[in-house]
Amino acid sequence: MLGNNKSAILTNGAIINRKFVRKLKKWTPEEDKELCLAAKKHLNNGKVEWKTILSTGHFPGRSNEDLCRRYNNVLAQPKRGPWNKQEDEKLLGLVQSHGKKWANISRILQRPPSVIRRHYEEFLAPGIKRGRWTGEEFNELAKAFQNHGENWEQIQLLIPGRSLRQIKVHCRYSPKVQNYYNKGKWNSVEIKNLKEAFGKYGKNWVNVSEAVDTRNFYQCRNKMQSIKCFDKF
Numbered sequence: 001m002l003g004n005n006k007s008a009i010l011t012n013g014a015i016i017n018r019k020f021v022r023k024l025k026k027w028t029p030e031e032d033k034e035l036c037l038a039a040k041k042h043l044n045n046g047k048v049e050w051k052t053i054l055s056t057g058h059f060p061g062r063s064n065e066d067l068c069r070r071y072n073n074v075l076a077q078p079k080r081g082p083w084n085k086q087e088d089e090k091l092l093g094l095v096q097s098h099g100k101k102w103a104n105i106s107r108i109l110q111r112p113p114s115v116i117r118r119h120y121e122e123f124l125a126p127g128i129k130r131g132r133w134t135g136e137e138f139n140e141l142a143k144a145f146q147n148h149g150e151n152w153e154q155i156q157l158l159i160p161g162r163s164l165r166q167i168k169v170h171c172r173y174s175p176k177v178q179n180y181y182n183k184g185k186w187n188s189v190e191i192k193n194l195k196e197a198f199g200k201y202g203k204n205w206v207n208v209s210e211a212v213d214t215r216n217f218y219q220c221r222n223k224m225q226s227i228k229c230f231d232k233f
Contacts, residue, residue, distance in 0.1 A: 025061060032075055034058055039071050047104070072103065073112040080111070083119055091116065092124055121163050129161040133170065137162070141170060142177045182214045186223060190214055198224050 038056070042049040048071070050064035059067060087109065094105045100120075102113035109116060122128070133141075137159060144155040150171075152164050159167060171177050182190070190212060197211035197220075205217035212220055 027070060031059065032070075035067060035071055036075055039075075068103070069114075072106055073114065076110075079109070080115075083123075088124060091120060095120060095124075118165070122165055125163070127161050128163055133162075138170075138177065141167065145171050145177055181216050181219065186215075191223075191227070194220060194223060195227070 035053075038053045038058070039048050042052050048068070050068045053059070053067055054062065054064045091105070091109065094108060098104055100117070102117045105116055106113040123130075141155070141159055144158045148154045152167060155167055155171075156162065156164055186194075193212045194208065194215070197208040201207040201211070203221075205221045208220045208224075209215060209217040215223070
Protein backbone atom coordinates (compact mmCIF):
# COMPACT_ATOMS: atom_id res chain seq x y z
CA MET A 1 0.00 0.00 0.00
CA LEU A 2 1.22 3.52 -0.73
CA GLY A 3 2.45 5.42 2.26
CA ASN A 4 3.62 2.45 4.33
CA ASN A 5 7.01 4.08 4.79
CA LYS A 6 6.74 6.48 7.75
CA SER A 7 9.76 8.42 6.50
CA ALA A 8 8.19 9.09 3.09
CA ILE A 9 6.67 12.35 1.95
CA LEU A 10 4.79 13.42 -1.15
CA THR A 11 6.52 15.82 -3.55
CA ASN A 12 4.92 16.72 -6.92
CA GLY A 13 3.00 13.47 -6.86
CA ALA A 14 6.01 11.27 -6.02
CA ILE A 15 6.81 9.39 -2.84
CA ILE A 16 10.35 10.11 -1.71
CA ASN A 17 12.34 9.36 1.41
CA ARG A 18 12.80 12.18 3.91
CA LYS A 19 16.49 11.55 4.39
CA PHE A 20 17.15 12.30 0.71
CA VAL A 21 15.28 15.63 0.76
CA ARG A 22 17.46 18.74 0.57
CA LYS A 23 15.62 21.93 1.45
CA LEU A 24 16.21 24.51 -1.29
CA LYS A 25 16.40 28.18 -0.43
CA LYS A 26 14.67 30.77 -2.57
CA TRP A 27 16.70 32.32 -5.35
CA THR A 28 17.47 36.03 -4.92
CA PRO A 29 17.63 38.65 -7.71
CA GLU A 30 21.34 39.05 -6.97
CA GLU A 31 21.94 35.32 -7.47
CA ASP A 32 19.96 35.35 -10.73
CA LYS A 33 22.02 38.26 -12.05
CA GLU A 34 25.27 36.59 -11.00
CA LEU A 35 24.20 33.30 -12.59
CA CYS A 36 23.36 34.94 -15.93
CA LEU A 37 26.77 36.62 -16.05
CA ALA A 38 28.55 33.42 -15.05
CA ALA A 39 26.69 31.34 -17.66
CA LYS A 40 27.86 33.70 -20.43
CA LYS A 41 31.39 33.84 -19.07
CA HIS A 42 31.80 30.08 -18.77
CA LEU A 43 30.22 29.08 -22.09
CA ASN A 44 32.60 26.70 -23.86
CA ASN A 45 31.81 25.17 -27.26
CA GLY A 46 28.09 25.70 -26.71
CA LYS A 47 28.13 24.17 -23.22
CA VAL A 48 27.96 26.01 -19.91
CA GLU A 49 30.53 24.71 -17.42
CA TRP A 50 28.28 24.49 -14.36
CA LYS A 51 30.86 22.76 -12.17
CA THR A 52 33.32 25.55 -12.86
CA ILE A 53 30.70 28.14 -11.94
CA LEU A 54 29.91 26.27 -8.73
CA SER A 55 33.61 26.17 -7.80
CA THR A 56 33.72 29.98 -7.73
CA GLY A 57 31.92 29.87 -4.39
CA HIS A 58 29.35 32.48 -5.41
CA PHE A 59 26.42 30.11 -4.92
CA PRO A 60 26.68 28.52 -1.45
CA GLY A 61 24.14 25.84 -0.72
CA ARG A 62 23.54 25.16 -4.43
CA SER A 63 24.57 22.21 -6.58
CA ASN A 64 25.65 22.40 -10.22
CA GLU A 65 22.30 20.77 -11.07
CA ASP A 66 20.52 23.62 -9.25
CA LEU A 67 22.42 26.18 -11.32
CA CYS A 68 21.68 24.36 -14.56
CA ARG A 69 17.96 24.00 -13.84
CA ARG A 70 17.56 27.60 -12.70
CA TYR A 71 19.27 29.00 -15.76
CA ASN A 72 17.73 26.71 -18.38
CA ASN A 73 14.19 26.66 -16.98
CA VAL A 74 13.84 30.24 -15.76
CA LEU A 75 16.57 32.69 -16.67
CA ALA A 76 17.20 31.71 -20.28
CA GLN A 77 13.56 32.65 -21.03
CA PRO A 78 12.77 29.37 -22.81
CA LYS A 79 9.91 28.98 -25.23
CA ARG A 80 6.73 27.53 -23.74
CA GLY A 81 3.29 26.56 -24.97
CA PRO A 82 2.06 23.97 -27.49
CA TRP A 83 4.47 22.18 -29.79
CA ASN A 84 3.98 22.43 -33.55
CA LYS A 85 4.70 19.87 -36.25
CA GLN A 86 7.94 21.57 -37.31
CA GLU A 87 9.29 21.40 -33.75
CA ASP A 88 8.34 17.74 -33.46
CA GLU A 89 10.19 16.92 -36.68
CA LYS A 90 13.21 18.94 -35.57
CA LEU A 91 13.26 17.22 -32.18
CA LEU A 92 13.16 13.78 -33.79
CA GLY A 93 16.05 14.75 -36.03
CA LEU A 94 18.07 16.12 -33.11
CA VAL A 95 17.55 12.97 -31.05
CA GLN A 96 18.73 10.94 -34.02
CA SER A 97 21.85 13.07 -34.47
CA HIS A 98 22.65 14.08 -30.87
CA GLY A 99 21.12 11.25 -28.87
CA LYS A 100 19.08 12.02 -25.77
CA LYS A 101 21.28 14.92 -24.69
CA TRP A 102 18.44 17.15 -23.61
CA ALA A 103 20.59 20.06 -22.45
CA ASN A 104 22.27 20.29 -25.85
CA ILE A 105 18.95 20.00 -27.67
CA SER A 106 17.48 22.64 -25.35
CA ARG A 107 19.93 25.24 -26.60
CA ILE A 108 18.75 24.60 -30.17
CA LEU A 109 14.99 24.38 -29.56
CA GLN A 110 14.95 27.05 -26.84
CA ARG A 111 12.76 24.95 -24.55
CA PRO A 112 13.63 23.66 -21.05
CA PRO A 113 15.43 20.28 -21.12
CA SER A 114 12.83 18.69 -18.84
CA VAL A 115 10.01 19.82 -21.14
CA ILE A 116 11.80 18.44 -24.20
CA ARG A 117 12.46 15.08 -22.55
CA ARG A 118 8.86 14.75 -21.36
CA HIS A 119 7.43 15.71 -24.76
CA TYR A 120 9.64 13.20 -26.53
CA GLU A 121 8.91 10.35 -24.13
CA GLU A 122 5.17 11.04 -24.06
CA PHE A 123 4.46 11.72 -27.73
CA LEU A 124 7.37 10.99 -30.08
CA ALA A 125 9.37 8.05 -28.75
CA PRO A 126 9.13 4.98 -31.02
CA GLY A 127 6.55 2.45 -29.90
CA ILE A 128 4.71 4.74 -27.46
CA LYS A 129 0.99 3.93 -27.30
CA ARG A 130 -1.68 6.57 -26.91
CA GLY A 131 -5.33 6.03 -26.03
CA ARG A 132 -7.24 3.62 -23.84
CA TRP A 133 -5.59 0.91 -21.83
CA THR A 134 -6.71 -2.66 -22.38
CA GLY A 135 -7.94 -4.95 -19.63
CA GLU A 136 -4.79 -7.01 -20.05
CA GLU A 137 -2.62 -3.92 -19.54
CA PHE A 138 -4.49 -3.01 -16.36
CA ASN A 139 -4.04 -6.54 -15.00
CA GLU A 140 -0.32 -6.51 -15.78
CA LEU A 141 0.06 -3.05 -14.24
CA ALA A 142 -1.76 -4.07 -11.06
CA LYS A 143 0.49 -7.12 -10.64
CA ALA A 144 3.62 -5.13 -11.41
CA PHE A 145 2.66 -2.36 -8.98
CA GLN A 146 1.95 -4.89 -6.24
CA ASN A 147 5.29 -6.63 -6.80
CA HIS A 148 7.56 -3.63 -7.46
CA GLY A 149 5.91 -0.70 -5.69
CA GLU A 150 7.07 2.60 -7.20
CA ASN A 151 10.03 1.18 -9.08
CA TRP A 152 8.68 2.80 -12.24
CA GLU A 153 11.53 1.81 -14.56
CA GLN A 154 11.07 -1.86 -13.64
CA ILE A 155 7.31 -1.61 -14.14
CA GLN A 156 7.79 0.05 -17.53
CA LEU A 157 9.76 -2.98 -18.71
CA LEU A 158 6.68 -5.11 -17.99
CA ILE A 159 4.23 -2.75 -19.73
CA PRO A 160 5.73 -2.22 -23.20
CA GLY A 161 4.57 0.80 -25.16
CA ARG A 162 3.52 2.90 -22.16
CA SER A 163 5.47 5.92 -20.91
CA LEU A 164 6.58 6.40 -17.31
CA ARG A 165 4.05 9.19 -16.89
CA GLN A 166 1.17 7.02 -18.16
CA ILE A 167 2.20 4.28 -15.74
CA LYS A 168 2.51 6.63 -12.76
CA VAL A 169 -0.85 8.27 -13.41
CA HIS A 170 -2.69 4.97 -13.74
CA CYS A 171 -0.99 3.53 -10.64
CA ARG A 172 -2.01 6.51 -8.54
CA TYR A 173 -5.49 7.22 -9.85
CA SER A 174 -6.97 4.08 -11.35
CA PRO A 175 -9.20 1.97 -9.08
CA LYS A 176 -8.44 -0.96 -11.41
CA VAL A 177 -4.87 -0.87 -10.10
CA GLN A 178 -5.36 0.24 -6.52
CA ASN A 179 -7.93 -2.44 -5.78
CA TYR A 180 -7.06 -2.56 -2.08
CA TYR A 181 -8.62 0.87 -1.42
CA ASN A 182 -12.33 1.49 -0.92
CA LYS A 183 -14.22 3.23 -3.70
CA GLY A 184 -17.36 5.25 -3.77
CA LYS A 185 -19.12 6.87 -0.83
CA TRP A 186 -17.20 7.36 2.39
CA ASN A 187 -18.70 5.82 5.51
CA SER A 188 -18.92 7.60 8.87
CA VAL A 189 -15.92 5.76 10.34
CA GLU A 190 -13.71 6.76 7.42
CA ILE A 191 -14.78 10.40 7.69
CA LYS A 192 -14.12 10.38 11.44
CA ASN A 193 -10.68 8.86 10.88
CA LEU A 194 -9.97 11.38 8.12
CA LYS A 195 -10.80 14.39 10.30
CA GLU A 196 -8.71 13.06 13.17
CA ALA A 197 -5.78 12.32 10.88
CA PHE A 198 -6.02 15.74 9.26
CA GLY A 199 -6.03 17.37 12.69
CA LYS A 200 -2.88 15.44 13.59
CA TYR A 201 -0.92 15.51 10.31
CA GLY A 202 -2.34 18.50 8.43
CA LYS A 203 -1.72 18.31 4.69
CA ASN A 204 0.77 15.46 4.94
CA TRP A 205 -1.58 13.28 2.89
CA VAL A 206 0.66 10.23 2.98
CA ASN A 207 0.41 10.06 6.77
CA VAL A 208 -3.28 10.93 6.62
CA SER A 209 -3.85 8.05 4.21
CA GLU A 210 -1.93 5.70 6.49
CA ALA A 211 -4.14 6.65 9.40
CA VAL A 212 -7.38 6.28 7.42
CA ASP A 213 -6.02 3.02 5.97
CA THR A 214 -8.89 2.38 3.53
CA ARG A 215 -8.28 5.38 1.20
CA ASN A 216 -5.29 6.55 -0.82
CA PHE A 217 -3.76 9.99 -0.36
CA TYR A 218 -5.57 11.49 -3.37
CA GLN A 219 -8.92 10.34 -2.04
CA CYS A 220 -8.09 11.75 1.41
CA ARG A 221 -7.00 15.09 0.00
CA ASN A 222 -10.04 15.48 -2.24
CA LYS A 223 -12.48 14.41 0.46
CA MET A 224 -10.96 16.77 3.01
CA GLN A 225 -11.17 19.64 0.54
CA SER A 226 -14.86 18.91 -0.04
CA ILE A 227 -15.51 18.76 3.72
CA LYS A 228 -13.73 22.07 4.31
CA CYS A 229 -15.67 23.70 1.46
CA PHE A 230 -18.95 22.37 2.85
CA ASP A 231 -18.11 23.62 6.36
CA LYS A 232 -17.88 27.20 5.04
CA PHE A 233 -21.62 27.30 4.34
